[in-house]
Amino acid sequence: MHTFVMPTLGADMEAGTLVAWRKQPGDRLVRGDTIAEVDTEKGVIDVEVFQDGILDAILVSPGSRVPVGTPLAMIRVAGEAVAAVAAAAPAVPSPPTPPAPPETGEVRPMEAVRPPPPVYAPAIDLFGRLRISPSARRLAREMGVDPRAATGTGHEGAITRADIERAALKRPAPPQATVAHELPPPAAPAPSPPADRLERMRRTIAAAMGRSKREIPHYYLSTTIDLHRASAWLDRENDRRPPDKRLLAGVVLLKAAALAIREVPELNAVWDGDRVVVRPDVHVGVAISLRPGGLVILALHDTASRSLDDLMDGLRDLTGRARSGRMKSSELSDSTITVTSLGDRGVDAVWGVIYPPQVAIVGFGRIGERPWAAEGGLFARRVVTATLAADHRVTDGHRGGLYLDAVEQLLQEPEKL
Amino acid sequence: MSDDARIREAVLTILGGIAPEADLASLEPDAQFRRELDLDSVDFQTFVIRLSKELGVTIPERDVGQIATLAGCTRYCARILGEAAAAAPPKYHG
Numbered sequence: 393m394h395t396f397v398m399p400t401l402g403a404d405m406e407a408g409t410l411v412a413w414r415k416q417p418g419d420r421l422v423r424g425d426t427i428a429e430v431d432t433e434k435g436v437i438d439v440e441v442f443q444d445g446i447l448d449a450i451l452v453s454p455g456s457r458v459p460v461g462t463p464l465a466m467i468r469v470a471g472e473a474v475a476a477v478a479a480a481a482p483a484v485p486s487p488p489t490p491p492a493p494p495e496t497g498e499v500r501p502m503e504a505v506r507p508p509p510p511v512y513a514p515a516i517d518l519f520g521r522l523r524i525s526p527s528a529r530r531l532a533r534e535m536g537v538d539p540r541a542a543t544g545t546g547h548e549g550a551i552t553r554a555d556i557e558r559a560a561l562k563r564p565a566p567p568q569a570t571v572a573h574e575l576p577p578p579a580a581p582a583p584s585p586p587a588d589r590l591e592r593m594r595r596t597i598a599a600a601m602g603r604s605k606r607e608i609p610h611y612y613l614s615t616t617i618d619l620h621r622a623s624a625w626l627d628r629e630n631d632r633r634p635p636d637k638r639l640l641a642g643v644v645l646l647k648a649a650a651l652a653i654r655e656v657p658e659l660n661a662v663w664d665g666d667r668v669v670v671r672p673d674v675h676v677g678v679a680i681s682l683r684p685g686g687l688v689i690l691a692l693h694d695t696a697s698r699s700l701d702d703l704m705d706g707l708r709d710l711t712g713r714a715r716s717g718r719m720k721s722s723e724l725s726d727s728t729i730t731v732t733s734l735g736d737r738g739v740d741a742v743w744g745v746i747y748p749p750q751v752a753i754v755g756f757g758r759i760g761e762r763p764w765a766a767e768g769g770l771f772a773r774r775v776v777t778a779t780l781a782a783d784h785r786v787t788d789g790h791r792g793g794l795y796l797d798a799v800e801q802l803l804q805e806p807e808k809l
Numbered sequence: 810m811s812d813d814a815r816i817r818e819a820v821l822t823i824l825g826g827i828a829p830e831a832d833l834a835s836l837e838p839d840a841q842f843r844r845e846l847d848l849d850s851v852d853f854q855t856f857v858i859r860l861s862k863e864l865g866v867t868i869p870e871r872d873v874g875q876i877a878t879l880a881g882c883t884r885y886c887a888r889i890l891g892e893a894a895a896a897a898p899p900k901y902h903g
Binding site: 627630631633634635636638640641642681683684707708711712736 | 828830831847849850851852854855857858861867868869870871
């Protein structure tokens with residue numbers, strides 16, 4: 393039996409609201425199927441399952457807002473009997489064991505399933521946030537205590553009311569104003585109207601980017617790349633293609649950024665607390681800005697192995713759904729490195745902030761004509777400034793430089809991309 | 810409906826589909842709508858695709874600079890539609 397939990401839909405997510413179940417107990421599930429819809433500050437997300445099986449039981453009803461990691465449903469994997477549910481549940485003190493249900497695949501009532509307790513993060517969780525009970529948080533505010541100064545003695549180091557009272561005795565002077573300002577407001581009741589979605593999104597971006605700048609020792613590199621071959625090739629291609637088959641320069645850059653990973657694979661990785669875990673597949677996260685504000689990073693899966701045409705269709709589809717708020721959970725959680733292109737916005741270069749737990753972000757500025765000296769002559773050529781911001785715990789400038797060099801080389805042979 | 814009005818209506822409908830939050834009523838005829846409506850390159854490409862389909866004309870890549878404003882769209886599409894109508898038999902791109 394597999395416990396299906398509220399997924400992390402991006403580094404910045406703490407909780408989600410279950411909007412609707414798209415599958416019912418007894419339904420067959422195939423990896424990639426949408427099982428439920430979850431409302432987050434990014435919109436309503438189609439949550440996909442990771443494995444084949446049969447939906448055995450639903451544990452959370454629509455309308456509930458639950459923390460990441462909370463069990464949502466039980467999924468019976470192929471060949472597993474229904475009775476396994478009872479075995480999967482933690483031992484309960486001694487009511488006589490009911491007879492095992494007949495193995496007919498019939499739906500068991502929700503009460504029959506005891507979900508394992510949700511896994512709570514320690515006092516400072518993965519997102520750099522404080523684990524503290526709402527009542528302790530309220531007490532801290534009333535007493536003017538900075539809860540971060542308290543030592544958590546609760547479950548997995550969570551801060552309790554008693555911890556706040558102890559901290560209040562120790563504190564030198566109550567820095568009340570600051571505390572009130574720094575305390576994150578309580579979670580909004582859900583599902584939230586779109587009006588405050590932007591505000592929630594800003595808050596989660598603040599959390600993720602604040603954590604990135606606090607924890608990740610960034611280093612930055614840049615190089616200006618001659619694009620005259622790539623641009624000329626793109627012009628020729630697009631000239632003979634109908635509008636819906638044309639390629640954007642951005643896709644060519646994305647593909648080059650993904651292929652260059654081959655040279656420096658350790659940039660395609662996640663930082664897992666104290667070590668780096670290199671990812672075998674390259675799923676470039678594309679930063680897509682939303683109107684009227686905010687952004688999402690969505691994975692364009694298998695970026696390095698797909699054709700430019702396929703990537704173009706994928707990018708158009710992703711952008712459309714990012715804007716209309718119909719994203720899939722895998723797109724929010726799978727990216728292994730981010731590419732941000734602010735060239736459209738007319739800037740020459742963008743120095744990215746790494747999206748945790750990733751370890752690198754590649755930036756492309758505007759493609760524009762510049763005076764360019766080459767082969768002993770001076771030419772007007774289309775160029776782009778490519779940047780890399782990378783985690784110094786994982787790579788050094790030398791490796792980062794090799795990566796940007798690989799991007800540059802790849803862009804000199806656009807027909808091979 | 811005149812061609813100009815038809816083109817204008819088509820352009821505004823398409824822009825509304827791409828940027829539902831936009832206030833299209835206040836869009837000036839000569840304003841660069843990519844800038845006004847904050848459209849990125851993917852949005853603008855979607856616009857070109859949909860406009861080509863809607864009007865039954867293929868807008869070549871080298872011409873897309875001419876359809877960056879409402880007035881530009883009207884001028885450009887009227888010309889293309891006129892050329893297509895003058896040709897015999899008329900050839901429309903689906």
